[in-house]
Amino acid sequence: MKTRILGVVALAAIVAATFVALVVVPPDQNQGDAQRIMYPHVASAWLAYLSFGVTALAGIGWLWKRDLRFDAVAVSGAEIGVMFTAFAIWGGMMWGRPVWGVFWQWEDPRLTTTALLLALYVGYLLLRRLTDDPERRATRAAIVGLVAAVDIPIVHFSVEWWRGLHQTATIASPDKVLNPAAPMAFVGTLLGMLAAFTLAWAYLMVRRYQLARRELEREERGRIERIVEARSNPVPSEALR
Amino acid sequence: MTDAGYVIAAYGVILGGLGLYALALWRRLRGAARRDDDAA
Amino acid sequence: MSTLASDTRVALAIARKDALAELRGRHATVSTLFFAAVVLLLFGFALGPDSARLAAAAPGLLWLAVVFAGVLAVNRLHLLETDDGALEQLALYPVARRAIYAGKALAGFAAMLLLGLLVLGAVGVLFAVDIASAWLPLLATVVLGALGVAAVGTFYAGVTVRLRAREVMLPLLMLPVLAPLLLGAVKATSAALAGDPFGELGAWLQLLVAFDVIMVVAGAATYGFLLED
Amino acid sequence: MMLWPTISAPQTSMPQTTIYVSPRSLGAHDSRPPAVVTTDLARLFAGNAALAGVSLRVDAGGVIALLGANGAGKTTLLRVLATAIRPSYGRAQVDGFDIDRDADIVRGRVAYLSHATGLYDDLTARENLRFAAAMLGTPDAAQRVERALFDVGLSDRAADPVRGFSAGMRKRLALGRILLGNASLVLLDEPYAALDADGLSLVDQLLVAWREVGVTVLVASHAADRLEPFLDGRVLLARGLVAGVEGQGVTSFPPSLPVARGSLTGVSP
Numbered sequence: 102m103k104t105r106i107l108g109v110v111a112l113a114a115i116v117a118a119t120f121v122a123l124v125v126v127p128p129d130q131n132q133g134d135a136q137r138i139m140y141p142h143v144a145s146a147w148l149a150y151l152s153f154g155v156t157a158l159a160g161i162g163w164l165w166k167r168d169l170r171f172d173a174v175a176v177s178g179a180e181i182g183v184m185f186t187a188f189a190i191w192g193g194m195m196w197g198r199p200v201w202g203v204f205w206q207w208e209d210p211r212l213t214t215t216a217l218l219l220a221l222y223v224g225y226l227l228l229r230r231l232t233d234d235p236e237r238r239a240t241r242a243a244i245v246g247l248v249a250a251v252d253i254p255i256v257h258f259s260v261e262w263w264r265g266l267h268q269t270a271t272i273a274s275p276d277k278v279l280n281p282a283a284p285m286a287f288v289g290t291l292l293g294m295l296a297a298f299t300l301a302w303a304y305l306m307v308r309r310y311q312l313a314r315r316e317l318e319r320e321e322r323g324r325i326e327r328i329v330e331a332r333s334n335p336v337p338s339e340a341l342r
Numbered sequence: 343m344t345d346a347g348y349v350i351a352a353y354g355v356i357l358g359g360l361g362l363y364a365l366a367l368w369r370r371l372r373g374a375a376r377r378d379d380d381a382a
Numbered sequence: 383m384s385t386l387a388s389d390t391r392v393a394l395a396i397a398r399k400d401a402l403a404e405l406r407g408r409h410a411t412v413s414t415l416f417f418a419a420v421v422l423l424l425f426g427f428a429l430g431p432d433s434a435r436l437a438a439a440a441p442g443l444l445w446l447a448v449v450f451a452g453v454l455a456v457n458r459l460h461l462l463e464t465d466d467g468a469l470e471q472l473a474l475y476p477v478a479r480r481a482i483y484a485g486k487a488l489a490g491f492a493a494m495l496l497l498g499l500l501v502l503g504a505v506g507v508l509f510a511v512d513i514a515s516a517w518l519p520l521l522a523t524v525v526l527g528a529l530g531v532a533a534v535g536t537f538y539a540g541v542t543v544r545l546r547a548r549e550v551m552l553p554l555l556m557l558p559v560l561a562p563l564l565l566g567a568v569k570a571t572s573a574a575l576a577g578d579p580f581g582e583l584g585a586w587l588q589l590l591v592a593f594d595v596i597m598v599v600a601g602a603a604t605y606g607f608l609l610e611d
Numbered sequence: 612m613m614l615w616p617t618i619s620a621p622q623t624s625m626p627q628t629t630i631y632v633s634p635r636s637l638g639a640h641d642s643r644p645p646a647v648v649t650t651d652l653a654r655l656f657a658g659n660a661a662l663a664g665v666s667l668r669v670d671a672g673g674v675i676a677l678l679g680a681n682g683a684g685k686t687t688l689l690r691v692l693a694t695a696i697r698p699s700y701g702r703a704q705v706d707g708f709d710i711d712r713d714a715d716i717v718r719g720r721v722a723y724l725s726h727a728t729g730l731y732d733d734l735t736a737r738e739n740l741r742f743a744a745a746m747l748g749t750p751d752a753a754q755r756v757e758r759a760l761f762d763v764g765l766s767d768r769a770a771d772p773v774r775g776f777s778a779g780m781r782k783r784l785a786l787g788r789i790l791l792g793n794a795s796l797v798l799l800d801e802p803y804a805a806l807d808a809d810g811l812s813l814v815d816q817l818l819v820a821w822r823e824v825g826v827t828v829l830v831a832s833h834a835a836d837r838l839e840p841f842l843d844g845r846v847l848l849a850r851g852l853v854a855g856v857e858g859q860g861v862t863s864f865p866p867s868l869p870v871a872r873g874s875l876t877g878v879s880p
Binding site: 392 | 733734738
């Protein structure tokens with residue numbers, strides 16, 4: 102029941118934030134309306150990282166406590182993380198085309214590294230699908246999730262260095278919009294959108310966790326039934342000789 | 343495509359995707375719940 | 383007795399075993415070397431006869447060839463362990479799991495270092511790039527790059543060794559993680575070749591060192607779980 | 612230095628040999644913890660229960676046969692005890708050490724002869740054993756390797772790559788590897804399979820030698836008659852459960868029905 106309320110609140114927040122982002126807040130002087138795409142794009146990117154962080158922590162939980170509920174959290178984070186990563190890439194492309202004339206912005210490789218992240222976590226989900234023993238699957242996924250999460254900051258720093266050392270920093274690069282010079286309205290709208298998206302993320306995570314847990318429980322129940330069935334029917338007492 | 347077109351495309355895919363995913367989750371959850379009830 | 387001394391002894395024994403098997407019959411490195419050479423030649427065709435452009439792209443081509451060949455080399459090194467359950471037997475020895483990782487990574491590093499140096503030479507010849515003058519920074523870059531590919535490759539080869547679609551999963555998992563290494567190595571190589579005009583060589587080498595350290599530690603710490611069945 | 616036990620091997624064509632089996636520090640016979648204790652041990656493979664619930668106790672010292680039809684769970688039980696695979700449910704101890712928590716210690720005390728020999732085809736017989744000695748930390752490895760090669764009758768093939776070896780020769784080399792170790796529990800999966808007459812008597816001598824120095828041997832085999840003279844007990848498995856035990860040092864307990872499971876949600880029907 103609580104989840105349902107969270108869902109409704111999240112929906113309302115998203116509708117409100119979208120309304121503000123599309124209608125209330127003025128367009129950007131030089132980017133025009135296209136700048137409005139920044140809000141869901143940045144929100145999606147933030148939630149992608151958050152999801153993969155959750156997956157990494159849940160992986161550690163499984164390796165430490167060997168409780169499959171952690172694995173249910175991990176798979177939820179990964180699946181929802183992949184979705185938000187895809188949204189972030191899509192937003193980046195939709196934003197890049199009108200403002201910089203290209204769908205794929207190479208000056209600022211953050212879009213590319215996000216795409217690499219997508220490939221990595223699609224690999225994570227494929228890896229889970231290719232393993233059938235629940236414990237092996239949980240262990241293998243936990244480790245790959247951990248190393249992938251460790252890789253995110255490394256990618257981030259290497260890209261920042263690359264941009265920092267890169268001589269031709271474009272004027273209108275996304276960062277310019279986030280710095281304090283940007284009008285308060287933009288920052289406020291972005292924070293509102295971030296909050297709304299995070300609520301939606303929380304709702305989806307809870308639902309996906311419930312689903313994952315049900316599936317794991319059904320799998321577990323099947324395994325236990327197999328064992329109880331084996332244990333209860335009488336074993337043929339052939340003579341030992 | 344005008345700028346507005348890209349904005350709509352961006353919001354459409356992202357918000358639409360969220361909605362579709364929520365719907366899919368809800369359906370899968372309902373299916374799982376019913377399967378568990380039958381099993382119980 | 384999982385002291386540092388015994389770990390090192392075990393790791394060296396594993397690396398020596400891999401090297402011996404490699405020389406004796408597997409030829410993983412030789413075949414992947416020719417693969418890298420072919421990749422370089424194809425790059426030459428792809429980027430057209432304009433030698434200036436080829437020379438400019440040389441650092442990128444070098445490291446793409448090394449990384450792609452690296453995926454093959456690491457995969458073959460782990461195929462060695464699927465001889466008649468060898469990986470399981472390796473896991474049954476009373477040795478620290480990190481020592482097993484270190485041994486396999488060391489063997490991978492040796493193969494990748496050889497591969498890297500030879501490909502560097504090939505790039506120098508094929509794309510008329512002066513690698514002699516900046517040999518020290520180039521050597522450092524190749525060493526760090528080879529270690530990074532070996533560290534990541536050994537880890538993901540462990541992840542995928544028992545997996546069904548292994549040939550696809552290994553590159554799919556391994557290459558995105560190698561992105562920072564590729565970025566750093568290419569930038570360091572081009573800086574070295576250009577005589578480090580912006581003084582950024584040091585920064586990129588530091589990035590490579592940081593990447594290698596993190597990946598080796600992560601690999602050693604988790605390899606034990608990968609051997610679980 | 613303790614005198615190696617000289618064994619009067621049963622009359623075979625093999626020359627009278629003394630197999631070098633490393634000494635075990637043997638406390639008084641009964642003070643040692645049981646070699647194997649399992650509690651409701653279960654392991655599933657893709658949903659079906661190879662082991663459904665084995666509760667067994669095997670005292671230290673003695674040769675125990677593990678009997679049962681194909682698929683009864685013999686190999687799975689050996690692989691779990693050898694820490695090659697992890698149990699799905701239940702627990703097990705070797706020499707009092709938990710196979711999960713103290714896996715490192717257990718690996719030092721267990722030797723496991725599997726169907727797969729785990730040898731490297733590109734290395735010679737000697738190189739394979741040299742590598743195994745390095746992994747096992749065998750003292751004065753060089754002599755021990757030569758001795759092991761001699762004991763398993765492969766001295767003349769020491770320099771040949773294993774790639775060309777027959778199944779029987781590979782099994783002998785795998786037995787040679789076990790001789791390099793210092794195990795207190797030896798797990799043999801179908802040791803007699805693919806061996807010639809000399810090979811069969813080699814295994815006989817090994818069983819006697821291990822028994823002499825107090826090593827516990829668990830042999831999964833269908834050659835019950837051949838094992839007869841060496842056995843101290845038997846365990847019969849059927850469909851992943853213990854169907855019956857026999858022998859002074861071997862006891863079994865019925866599996867507990869409610870499957871308590873800490874992991875996931877403690878689902879217990």
